[in-house]
Amino acid sequence: xxxxxxxxxxxxxxxxxxxxxxxxxxxxxxxxxxxxxxxxxxxxxxxxxxxxxxxxxxxxxxxxxxxxxxxxxxxxxxxxxxxxxxxxxxxxxxxxxxxxxxxxxxxxxxxxxxxxxxxxxxxxxxxxxxxxxxxxxxxxxxxxxxxxxxxxxxxxxxxxxxxxxxxxxxxxxxxxxxxxxxxxxxxxxxxxxxxxxxxxxxxxxxxxxxxxxxxxxxxxxxxxxxxxxxxxxxxxxxxxxxxxxxxxxxxxxxxxxxxxxxxxxxxxxxxxxxxxxxxxxxxxxxxxxxxxxxxxxxxxxxxxxxxxxxxxxxxxxxxxxxxxxxxxxxxxxxxxxxxxxxxxxxxxxxxxxxxxxxxxxxxxxxxxxxxxxxxxxxxxxxxxxxxxxxxxxxxxxxxxxxxxxxxxxxxxxxxxxxxxxxxxxxxxxxxxxxxxxxxxxxxxxxxxxxxxxxxxxxxxxxxxxxxxxxxxxxxxxxxxxxxxxxxxxxxxxxxxxxxxxxxxxxxxxxxxxxxxxxxxxxxxxxxxxxxxxxxxxxxxxxxxxxxxxxxxxxxxxxxxxxxxxxxxxxxxxxxxxxxxxxxxxxxx
Numbered sequence: 001x002x003x004x005x006x007x008x009x010x011x012x013x014x015x016x017x018x019x020x021x022x023x024x025x026x027x028x029x030x031x032x033x034x035x036x037x038x039x040x041x042x043x044x045x046x047x048x049x050x051x052x053x054x055x056x057x058x059x060x061x062x063x064x065x066x067x068x069x070x071x072x073x074x075x076x077x078x079x080x081x082x083x084x085x086x087x088x089x090x091x092x093x094x095x096x097x098x099x100x101x102x103x104x105x106x107x108x109x110x111x112x113x114x115x116x117x118x119x120x121x122x123x124x125x126x127x128x129x130x131x132x133x134x135x136x137x138x139x140x141x142x143x144x145x146x147x148x149x150x151x152x153x154x155x156x157x158x159x160x161x162x163x164x165x166x167x168x169x170x171x172x173x174x175x176x177x178x179x180x181x182x183x184x185x186x187x188x189x190x191x192x193x194x195x196x197x198x199x200x201x202x203x204x205x206x207x208x209x210x211x212x213x214x215x216x217x218x219x220x221x222x223x224x225x226x227x228x229x230x231x232x233x234x235x236x237x238x239x240x241x242x243x244x245x246x247x248x249x250x251x252x253x254x255x256x257x258x259x260x261x262x263x264x265x266x267x268x269x270x271x272x273x274x275x276x277x278x279x280x281x282x283x284x285x286x287x288x289x290x291x292x293x294x295x296x297x298x299x300x301x302x303x304x305x306x307x308x309x310x311x312x313x314x315x316x317x318x319x320x321x322x323x324x325x326x327x328x329x330x331x332x333x334x335x336x337x338x339x340x341x342x343x344x345x346x347x348x349x350x351x352x353x354x355x356x357x358x359x360x361x362x363x364x365x366x367x368x369x370x371x372x373x374x375x376x377x378x379x380x381x382x383x384x385x386x387x388x389x390x391x392x393x394x395x396x397x398x399x400x401x402x403x404x405x406x407x408x409x410x411x412x413x414x415x416x417x418x419x420x421x422x423x424x425x426x427x428x429x430x431x432x433x434x435x436x437x438x439x440x441x442x443x444x445x446x447x448x449x450x451x452x453x454x455x456x457x458x459x460x461x462x463x464x465x466x467x468x469x470x471x472x473x474x475x476x477x478x479x480x481x482x483x484x485x486x487x488x489x490x491x492x493x494x495x496x497x498x499x500x501x502x503x504x505x506x507x508x509x510x511x512x513x514x515x516x517x518x519x520x521x522x523x524x525x526x527x528x529x530x531x532x533x534x535x536x537x538x539x540x541x542x543x544x545x546x547x548x549x550x551x552x553x554x555x556x557x558x559x560x561x562x563x564x565x566x567x568x569x570x571x572x573x574x575x576x577x578x579x580x581x582x583x584x585x586x587x588x
Contacts, residue, residue: 003033010251011037018205018248019226022285023267023475024258024430027226028057031201034224035066042198044069047077047216049204053428057203070197074212075181077195078188083179091178094122095340097359102177103164110153112373115360117161119377120154124165129182130209130238134190136166144238146459149375189215197221205242206232213242223248230271230283231472233424235465254284258430258478261287266481269489270471276446277460291478293432298419300426300473301437304333305384307420309391309545310437312399314418315406324406325413327421327429334385334400345370345385346396423473434477438484438546441466444563486546486563539574547571548578 003011007030010019021027035044046061046069048054054073061069072080083090094102096118103121105114124141133139142158145151154161172179173187189211202208202216205227216223225242232241256264264287274280299314301307307326314320326333334342340358347355349367356362364370367386374383392399408415419431446463474481539547543564550560557575561568 004253004255006251006253006255007033010034010253013249013251014222016223016246016248017225017251018243018246019224019251019253020243021226021228021253022256022283023228023231023472024256024289025253026257027203027253028060030253031203031224031226032060032064032066035061035069035199035201036064038068038199040068042068043196044199044201045077045195045197045221046071046201047203047212048073049207049428051076053203074209074215075185078185081193082187082191083184088175088184089178090184091180093180094177095358095360096122097363099168102171103167105164112363112369113157115363116153116373116376117157117164119379120157120161121164121168124161125168125180126182127238128165128169129180129186130211132189132210132214136162136169141165145378146462147375147378150378153376185209186211192218195219195221199224202226202242204231205246206230207234207239208242209238210240213240213245216242217246230468231427233427233465233468233472235461252284255286255288256475257288259287259289259475259481260479263287263289263474263477263481266489267471267475270467270474270487272489273443273446273467274464276443277450277458277463289478291432293479296414296419296431297417297433297435298421298426298429298431298476299435299437300421300423300476302423302439302469302473303384304381304422305387306437306439306545307422308333308388308400308403311403311418311420312392316399316402321417322406323408323416324403325408325416325419327419327425330404330407340382340385342385342388342400343397345382345389346394349389350394423469426476427472430476430478432478433480434473434482436470436473436481436483436487438486438543440470440473440487442486443489444486484546544574544578547574551575 007026010017010030011034019027019030021030031046035046038044044066046057048057048071050073054071054076058071061071079090082088096115099105099118099122100114103118105117108114108117110116120141123144124136124139127141127144128136128139131139141161142151142154145154168177169183171177172183179187193215195215197219198221200216200219200221200223202223202225205213205225206229207227208216216225225246225248227243229241229243232239259267264285268282268285272280272282299307299310301310311324311326315322315324340361344356344358344361345367347353348361348364348370353362360373361370364373367390370382370386373379374386389396413419421429441463446467449463450458470487474483547560547564550563555563557568557571560571560575564571
């Protein structure tokens with residue numbers, strides 16, 4: 001294969017190095033070629049992000065005849081060193097009510113305080129286990145909490161939450177409780193292990209945990225870390241952007257072989273939104289992809305809520321698809337991480353407490369109490385379930401059954417008319433045609449948040465991760481990309497085609513805009529207010545959801561009219577109908 005000049009420079013380098021690689025730029029291929037240059041009597045360790053990446057990497061290294069490369073995930077490596085043969089039992093995690101019972105949490109005056117404290121203890125333990133800190137007391141868990149009500153609760157109960165977190169970790173260490181995957185990774189880091197390899201190749205470094213990064217940098221081996229700074233999307237799992245933390249000579253992979261120049265341009269423009277809140281420098285992204293295939297089609301969203309709603313819309317309401325597939329376990333789209341089922345929330349909604357299986361949900365007397373619990377814990381999964389149940393009510397079981405009945409098995413994914421996935425689940429995937437839902441952050445959202453938030457209170461890291469989510473989603477496509485108009489960049493569009501020095505400006509919409517919105521033109525935001533020609537065009541389900549979301553968050557009628565390019569009268573009329581429960585496609 002023909003390598004780029006950037007790839008050749010990396011392969012010829014000796015000593016520690018870090019590589020910042022744009023989406024689709026052939027990271028694994030570069031690592032493979034790098035490994036080929038090393039003597040066969042030297043031992044190499046390749047650290048993969050997850051099990052599926054590990055299996056694919058093993059296949060590729062074996063096919064290349066590189067029998068001296070050991071492929072592991074951080075957790076498989078840690079498990080071998082700290083758990084295997086040492087009488088530890090491992091659990092995927094604990095439900096909130098299980099932790100409350102195990103830690104003997106009771107007797108608090110606040111309603112559901114025991115469960116709320118247990119929820120924060122679980123998060124604090126995960127925060128510590130993924131960090132490089134040696135002791136729990138070195139961390140301030142309060143810094144990770146953003147919601148005002150949740151922050152106030154944690155502040156009030158902080159000594160108790162800290163003490164119980166230490167008790168939980170001690171119980172795992174003493175084998176009184178089964179240990180979590182986070183725990184044995186932390187135990188591995190604190191043991192200061194020596195890895196007997198000559199070279200260590202660390203993939204997806206932007207999403208490494210602080211604990212694993214600490215293990216990596218302490219090794220005497222020659223080290224290579226590769227990733228994409230702008231694909232960091234696991235901050236909620238306490239990941240750190242290792243590429244910015246290691247002081248290695250820096251290299252770049254700027255050419256994407258996945259998508260064409262138009263998508264490359266869009267990706268760069270999305271990342272430029274960071275200039276609103278960071279001293280961000282634009283990066284070069286060269287699109288060299290040339291695919292015309294349209295076989296694999298995917299709908300990507302930020303949250304499970306939007307995916308389930310879209311699947312119901314395309315399968316049942318519009319009947320546009322027959323077979324579908326959800327990346328990962330389909331049940332994970334209707335269950336929270338802690339095991340609460342969407343059916344439990346539905347039973348609470350219907351007042352059928354005797355049918356609720358999850359003890360946490362069962363302890364709630366009403367949907368209002370559940371909403372209060374969510375506010376104090378920032379439980380995003382439960383919050384999404386609450387929204388779905390409120391949207392579909394008693395029809396939900398039928399809709400979910402239909403979705404599952406039309407879901408193809410894993411080995412028949414190619415038969416799906418549409419693949420549905422959150423961005424986190426499709427990381428590393430690519431599809432011929434991608435449609436993005438409207439639950440991603442918009443440039444207008446960023447500007448408004450920056451203007452209305454005190455500088456000290458503005459969470460720039462969280463904003464950057466929201467931009468990264470959209471960037472990752474948009475760069476999953478190999479050919480076609482459809483996205484809501486609100487996600488399009490407002491700035492003028494210029495493209496530098498690969499292998500040329502010419503520059504030209506689009507006077508007509510680029511393909512990604514033209515396919516999704518035939519009327520779209522690339523013009524600056526000040527022109528939006530002058531264009532209300534579509535004031536009475538049909539409203540889509542997505543537009544309805546977006547309208548109510550912004551309206552309930554306090555957007556004025558004038559702001560909504562400008563955003564949706566309609567008259568204030570059209571906005572008022574639609575809001576009135578939606579408040580009365582009249583969703584659906586229709587013309588006034």
